[in-house]
Amino acid sequence: MWRESPAVRRFLLASVGYGALVSLAAIAGSVLLAALVAGVISDPSTRTVAHWAPLLAGLAAVWVLHALAQWRQARLSQRGASAAIADLAARVLESVTARDPRLIAEQRDAATTVVIDGLDGLRPYFTAYLPALFQAVILTPAALVVMACFDLPATLIVLVALPLIPLFMVLIGLATRDRSAAALTAMTTLRARMLDLIAGIPTLVSLGRAAGPADRIAELGAAHRRSAMATLRIAFLSTLVLELLATFGVALVAVSVGLRLVYGEVTLVAGLTALLLAPDVFWPLRRVGVEFHAAQDGQTAAEAAFALIDGAEPAPAGIARAQAAGARIELDGLSVEGRDGAAPAGLSGVIEPGRVTVLTGPNGAGKSTTLTVLAGLTRPDAGTVTVAGVPVTELAPEPWWAQLSWLPQRPVLIPGTVTENLELFGPLTDVESACAAAGFDAVLAELPDGGDTVLGPGGAGLSLGQRQRLGLARTLGSRAPLLLLDEPTAHLDAGTEARVLTALGERARAGATVVVVGHRRPVLDCADTVIEVASHARR
Structure with missing residues (x-):
């Protein structure tokens, strides 16, 4: 994260600075308090506020500095956590969505879990674990050095007891890491199953199988619950162990100082200073161990995020340009490998401008994949697709995408008004004509606020057929010279289908290149x- 995120670098540098102030104030407060208490006890004649006013003022100033530094570090930690989470989530989405659609389908569940749930676990990592870690790196050595200046025997006792805490932290951390990884895996599987179940509810209901997956979902939920409870048990037990070790170390210092005070082997100031500094030696390490469990889930999610970011580099983008208007598109031996073989396999043909070209074939033959190749989203494994003699793989993405309009089987709809969704990819040439050609004008007339009607995620508020009509209106009203449509009339009645096909023919006669899967x-x-279009199954 230090290497990849500027927000994290700024946060860490500032957090180290505030951590140093907190440590300095803690040590100074212990030294001043020990001097004040020892002075009052040793010399009864000085027990007046006026005599100790400068020391009291210094002690108050140190405590105020300590509180302000901690408050500022906490605010900075919250901001750093928000910036790091947003930056990392954006990079995951950018990296995953820039890849081949085949890889996106494989990584969808992992990316969804990491972005929606997993990265939120980084907040305890930034707000609790890292500040504690910086305190351990700064305060523990500094407190040991100051303690050695006042009471060397007490320092030696602390040095003997101190290594026990990191030792147990390592042992506990190894177990917690495995538990966190298992919990993230269980959550990923559970989310994937739930998303698939929700997407298939209409089909399951129509077949009378809606209750079928319930047992499997319950099993996955129970597995996730057991994993989470196992992690909590380890966290509680490790906290108990660390507290006992820290208490044991401070108790040894207290006994040593008390005995040596009785025999006059140490001054009261030195003994009190060592006794007050002893908790500052153990406390940061103990806090690191306690906060480690809260941060481990986020750290595991961050590792998963970087695995998604670095897992596969996007295909190199081309720099060539070609005009889609009036261009002849040639398919020569096009093949794209999938899980079950090549689909399409050895596809050849010519797509002429000003004509309606239909790609047809059995399910799974690779018709939709052919459209993604034409759009420059999928790189073929064999063969070529050329536009006016220029391979699609060599075209610069943005200029090429600006010349086409692609309607997938499920149109992309965002939360917002109907008008915003119609103009999602740019203003339309004639909104009324496009809506009439797609049969969406009747839908607009039925909506309570017409084009200002607000839709939910995925077009919630419209039926499946109405969403299809909206996507068709957006495509038919586009100025793009190349139209790619995947099963555009699948959810339409016969009358609307005839209107859409007539509109597509008119676009072709006007000079556009129209490619339809059907x-x-x-x-x-x-x-x-x-x-x-045909496929070739792998044996």
Whole structure:
């Protein structure tokens, strides 16, 4: 995180500075308090406020500095945590979504868990664990040095007891790390199952199998609960062990100082200073051990995030340019490898401008994948796709994407108004004509606020067919010279389907290149060119 995030670097440097102030104030407060108490006890004649006013003022100033430094460090930790979480989540999303759609599908569940739930665990890491760690690095050695200046025997006792705390911290940390990794894995699996279940609820209900996955979800939930409880047990037991060790170390110092005070082997000032500094030696290490458990989940999520960021580099972007308007697109032996083999396999054909080209074939043949290759999102494993003689893989992404309009099987809809979703990818040439061609004008008339109606995530508020019409209106109203449509009439009635296909034909006659994935008879009848897409299963 230090290497990858500027926000983390700024936070760490500032946090170290405030940690040094907190340590300095803690040591100075112990020394001044010991001097004050020893002076009052040793010399009864000086028991007046006026005599000790300078020392009292200095002690108050040190305590105020200590409180202000801690408060400022806590605020800085919260800001640093928010900035680091936002930065890391953005990098995960940017890295994952920039990859081939095939990889996105494989990494979707892991990325969702890390971004939504996992990275929130970094907040205790920044607000509690790192400040405690800095205190241990700064305060513990500094307190030992000052203690040695006042009482060397007490310092030797602390040095004997002190290594026990890091030793037990390492042993406990190893067990906690495995438990945190197991908990994150269980949460990822549970979330993936829940997302798949929610997505398939309509199908399960229609088949009368809605209650089928309930037992499996319950098993996964129980596994996650057992993992979380095991982590909590380790956390509570380790806290008890660390508290006992720290208490034991301070008690040894107290006994040693008390005995040597009785025999006159140490002055009261030196003994009290050593006794007050002893907790400052053990406390930072004990706090590191306690906060380690709260931070371990976030650290595990951060490791998963960096694995997603560094897992696979995006394909190198091209720099060539080509005009889609009036361009001839040629498919020559196009093959894209999937889990079950090549789909498409050896696809060849010509997509002419001003014509409607339909890609047809059985399910899983690679029709949708062909569209992603045309869009420059998927790199072919064999063969080429050229636009006016320029391979798609060599085209600069942004200029090429600006020339096409892609309608996937499920149109992308965002929370916002209907108008904002219609113009999501840019203003439309004629909104009314596009809505009429897609049959969305009737939907607008039924909405309570028309184009100002607010939709929820994923187009909540509209039915599946209405969402399809909205996506079609957005595509038909686009100025792009290349239209890519994946099963555009799958959720439409016969009348609306005929209107959409007529509008696509008109766009083609106006000079646009229209590529449609479909297998329904009306779609095939409207085609000027039909290209058969086939796959090749792996043996």
